[in-house]
Amino acid sequence: MKDFEVVSDTITIDSISISPYNFKVLDSAKQLIDSTLYSVNFAKAQLYINKPKFKRITVQYTALPEFLTKTYYKFDESLIVPQATDLSRLYSVQKSTINKNFLPFDGLQTSGSILRGFTVGNNQNAVVNSNFDLQISGNISKDVQVRASITDSNVPLQENGFSQRLDEFDRVFIELFSKNWKISAGDINLFNTTNQFLRFNKKVAGVQIDVMTESEENDTHFFASGALVRGQFARNSFTGEEGNQGPYKITGTNTEEFTLLISGSETVYVNGAPLTRGENNDYIIDYNTAEITFMPTFPITGNMRVVVEYQYADRNYTRFVTYNGAEYKNDKLKLGVAFYNENDVKNQPLQQDLTTSQKEILSQAGDNAALMVAPSAYNAAFEENKILYKKELIGNEEVYVFSSNPDDELFRVTFTYVGEGQGNYVIQTTIASGRISEYVAPVSDIKQGAYEPIVQLTPPNRLMIGVLNADYTPTEKTAISSELAYSSNDVNLFSSIDDTDNEGFAGKFKWNQILVDRNWKFATGVNYELIHKNFRTIERYRNVEFSRDWDLLNTEGNQSYLSTNLSLSNTTKGIVSYVFENLNYSENFNGIRHNLLTNLKLNRTKINVNSSLLSNNTNAYKTDFFRWYSHGKHHFSKSWIGAELNAESNKRYDKSTSELEDISHKLVEYEAFFGVGDTAKVYAEFGFNYQVTDSVQVQRLQKVNAAKTYFMRSKLIQNEASNLSLFVNYRTIDHTNFDDEESLNSRLLYRQQFFNNGVSLQTAYETNSGVLPQQEFNYVEVDAGLGYFTWNDYNNNGIQELDEFEVAQFQDEANYVRVLLPTINYIKTNQNKFSQSFTLNATGWSDKKGFKKFLSHFVNQSFIVIDGKVKRENSSFNLNPFAVNDALALNQSFKNSLFFNRGKQFFSTTYTFINTDNKNAYSINNQNNKLKSHQLLFNHRIKQWWLLDVKTSFSENKSTSDVFTSRNYTIQSKEFNPKISYLYSTNSRFEMLYHLKDKKNIIGDEEALFINTLGVNFIHTTGKNFSVNSSLNLVFNKFTGETNSAVGYQLLEGLRPGTNYTWNVSFQKRINSYLDVTFNYLGRKSESVKAIHTGSLQLRASF
Template sequence: PDPVTCRQQGNYAPVVQLVAPKQQQIVAAGVGYRFGKNGSIKTEAALSRNDLNRFSELDDSDDTGLATFTTVQNVFRLGPDTNAWALETTAGYELVQRNFRALNPYREPEFLRDWNIANQQGVGVAPPANEQLVRASLLLGRKNRGSVQYGFGAFLRDSLYTGIRHSASLQWLRNGWDINGEGSLLTTDESNQRTRFFRPRITLSKTIPALKNWRIGLEGAREQSDRRAVSNDTLLATSFFFDRLRIFTESVASETSNLSLSAARRWDYAPFGENYRSLSVATEYHVNGTWQPAKAIQWSGSLGYRELEVAATAPASLTPASTFLGRMDFNGSFFKGAIRTVTVYELSAGQEPKLSFTYVPVTPGSGTHIWLDSLYNNDGKIQSYEMELAPFQDQADYIRVSSVTDEYVRTDNASLNYSVQIEPRAVWFAAKDYRKTLSRFSIVSSLQINRKTREAPGVDPWNPFQLAIPDTALVSVNLNARNSLFFNRADPRYDIQLGESDLQSRIVQISGFESRRTLEYFLRGRWNPSVRWSIQLGLTQGRRESDSELFNTRDYRIVSWKTEPQVTFLPSKSFRTIVRYRLQRDRNTLGDTGETSLQNDLSVEAAYNQSARSSLRMRASYIAIQFEGQPNSPVGFALLNGLQNGQNYLWNVGLDRQLGKNLRLSLSYEGRKTGKADVVHVGRAQVTAVF
């Protein structure tokens, strides 16, 4: 409130709006009748009820609505056989009351645009009104020759809208020639405007047998929507007008290959007074095709290039641009499945809004992030750099919300998804010589890259492997690579895995760039001396990096190594226990502070399952940490991960119980004692009902 007048100055009230129970129902009935040889009549009626609040009887008078339609169709043969010319007549009438609510859209997707209610992009909403729709058409056609059609339509929406639409279409097939044309002319009168919408389109193509039935063609289209105010002849800003010309050629589609090429030019015009003036000219080239040289190998792809030229009178927000849009897919299987690979490469361009992140408090323990104000300035105000992923769920009191700003940048996007699996066993499973040993090896490799950049010198928009990009040209980049070499993979006795994983992310926000990287090299082995016992050992060496442009206190480069032996005992199918030990050493090599951490982690885990009805899980951990450095710092938090220097104890118990066919109960308890801090107890109960 105002400190002087006490007048409220805000826009919101601390009120939680209750959601009323709603009910939507519909009942429909229809009947059809056939007369003569080719005549039919169909009619259908539907009654809907849409109650926005079942607990209230107020305003119930607008809950129900009626809709009905009737269609009459007849075909007149103009010759003695079925291949003769035929005249098809169709007439229909549709009535929809203002309060009728359909469960699902029942009209064609382009309905609002066809009647010039939606804009050029097909976006538009028609307010509720009593509607009447009349349609009639005459179609004269002959099989394998073609057809010609004329249609008439009238659409009335109370006194808000009256539209009259004429349409015509032509199809002609003769000696390899194919002529397809259609067009419509719509005039409307509305309460605040009158419109005229003209939409012709024609396609002329020829199939050439001498060129293995390749097809070449020419296509032309126009859309001109004149929208004028009732009081004058000036075109409204919502008017649009464009011409489009396209030439194309394509092969006959087959099981092994197909190819199509096209080039198009589009002229756009903007309303200016009572006429239009040039806005832009766009030239496009497209290539699409598939190729399957063998049963187990398949290529498919598409590539488009668009060059936009802008008129001198165009608004400043519209700028010339050259963009690519493409996708390539490759699926291959070689040597009887010994090598399998999948590759997807995509290229695109678009507008990307600049992002900013805000953190919103939620119910304690139901979020994802923790606020670490004490590690920074301790000013009681939330700054984005003071938020971290919560190490324990009961500390997760905030969620991160992405806010889209009103500032947009043009981006070039490149992405690559690649995976390959090499299994010599598929070919050498019965070999006896050295190939038997080689068949025990296998390789699994995957790579994912998603990159968004701005146009800048030296930046290739099509190259996803170019990751060293100046911050002025970078929007975001994410990389996830994983490569593993297996020996005796999935063998019941033992196996060995040698691998590397690399996870990188870099994003430019309003507050500057932030980058993270986690790189690991690992060696893992498993040995099952018996059915009940399993022994595993893991060795890992890695590096974690964080770099923030404006908040240097968040920067670190942590080098680590760890070893993790594990013993699993399985005395029965219903009970399992695991003893695990982890020795890990971390050291920050960035700067001269040199924070270090040595952790000894011993944990015991047990699980008991009683068929599919209930399961009990228990785990206890003792973690001894020797930490050197400032624990109340971003680097200290990254090294300790919510724990403290000294002795730490963690324990938890979980119970899942199936109470009925559709009802499940989950109980959990977590406790911890970290360093000299007090003991923390967290209990949760959840009932899940599946309908």
């Protein structure tokens, strides 16, 4: 049944034929219309109205099935054409749409690979291996482009650091964008640099959407985002130490020892200036141990204020963040609004599993972190290799005592560092699975330890900020801006106590006016800010040294800030400006600051001045703080000369006594320098710096030290064949009350090539002073095959001890990794680094005759690296890199290789000498390893089918340990290893080898091993599409000594005395242009030990 409007005499009822049975036509009142008033063509489903007097009708009908009304043809009538000369309708030519070879991401620019595999064995659990690295860019449609970078790995590694959670180091970033919109998903950065009260930069995992609309008159931008937070903002400040380049420990927000920094999130400031990371720049940072080290070219002094702002991994709760807003702008007006919300889900804790009693503690603590402390002990079942404690009564005190007795009532206890003399426990010893703590009774009610069996609870929190800003530019000479902000900060969502201080407001108004706009521009401006005492921001919104600039100690109360400025500027000659500032905290601070800033360029002379005068007044003290910095530099045609003056005087008086406070100080610093050359090419600059520091002595500012610094910066040679640069900074400090100090920082880089690269050398040398951390570590078990170490219970006591871990010889045994523990113990050192490479290459004389022709067969390469740290005694220097006998830490290696007919397989001979010396200073042990080796390699092709390889060597491996005497050994080895290869085609070879090795420990129990190895290898490759590599070895070990020992493991190399078998089969097949499959199977069998089988299968797709 259908309704129709009658607008013509012909109505099409349906697209298919209809049945004449049960056909009716009704008027608008649903009354039957006489059939004489219309006619019907049922085949075409059309109704003809004889007298169109009806405005609306209803037709009731039944449609016939399509198969009854369809027209059937033996041939397609549309292909029949009239007989004519135009035959274009008879055929058409098209490209085939069949895609014979499917290519993923066809049409996009892609690079990378995806790998999936698994490893199984009868000596390990199944392990899944995965690695994914993909970059995509290009158009996915006419108007839409894509950018993507996806990295995924099951190995928790990070640049210069490690992972707390695996997904922190899997990277996914996908961005779709067009002219007016953009969608970003995965690991993204949320940031705001526009609003003063909402400045932040966060690494998150989520989605961000941007929509832009543009017209000739105005632009509009909408954005919305939601994500899981990866890091929290933190700030760590410390003062540099004279002659200490680091490492400096970066402590957490609550001065905790362990902080997990997110890679690349840090910004480092020294005296308010940002630094650049990198060995050739200012500093490097170890994210593993949260330590920062400054380069020798950036000397650290005792007057340097260091600030490290960073993000750290916060996994206490699931944390969400939303950031949304909009922006409108035209030629004169700009409006913006933004909302930020970051909150923890208090019922989804991650690192801490809060008990009911702990939640109760948090609910009663309010905002007071000192009350958020709970006992850390809880009942635990006995487990081997776990550190557990029992309770004992010592005197009247119930304390925790380490226990490995399964019959005791055991507890797992976390000991928190609370400061020296603030706790009752000390670290007794360190074993492979962690630290064991011990109770020490107080002496005369004075605590003797630094640890307590407590845990600092972390409450869930929430921060919301809303910002509204407006910028108005009525004329080219006038600019007005304003900003309003609201914040709500609840630091403990479990408690309603102290919630009255959660909310705060902030406002800002700024006006700039150009009064004269001629050759010299005269301008003025006013800036006013009002900030409620409870207003909170995400990150710092003032300059990094704001508190020092105003000599602030206490910032309680509502804050008001007023600044006015006058400036005179010229586009080519610079600017001179005066700024008046007033800062007030309603409860206890009022300060006035005058600033004069100059930056002028007058012909070849540059002048910089930055000075300020502060007077402040608080309830407790008043301060007069004067600062002056000036820098002048004049350029001649090929040289320059300059001077600096840096002075400050801070006098803080106690208002109750009118006496100078100890923080008062005075500093005067002079510097003069001159240079020649071009700093972009070849130059040298020399300078002298003199600095005098005064501090409060007997209520007066008196000199406490004077420092002299001599420095040189240079790039003396720079061309294609040679480079030479030198940096030297020598500093002496004359102290009034204690011993004088000296420090030397230097770096020399030299590269030289002679005789058409026949002789080349490269030298790097640097010296500096720093500290050496007394590192501790333990071992953590991981999936088999993903670690580096194996555990051998040498004393059969079932306890994992530090001297029982070895570098695994076989993949299935590698199920432990070494994890460094935080330390607070450092030793002052002088560090010396030296590296040298020297190459003699006479192959350029190959076309000569006589003696030169003979020499053209030889190449000699030498490498030496020395990195040593010796204990710093007074002001001594360690300028000799080879004086390493007293080194606390050392990494020294020397390698010399003499080649004859290198790479030619014609009496090719190589003699290599290696000498290494490595020394590590740990908190409980000093470990020293030395290796000396002589190797002779001979390679010769006999006619076309045979290749002879012979390797002989003599080596001595010496290990010494202060504490672990079982690791003291000196192993001498002699080896003879001939191998004959039959090359029956360019793609296949068959090898037979014999390996004779004689190893003996010449100290202690004089363990000895005599090895005879017979082996065969088969290698076959078919271009790039297929390869197979297989080997079978029969190893006869004649061993004398204790097998279950560190020396035995080193000698036997993971095998057993007697007859051993090892085998390996590897297949690699390229399935198509982007897909490869690899299969590896290896095994070993020793007497009285079951056969060990390990197999792995990997599939790699390349894009």
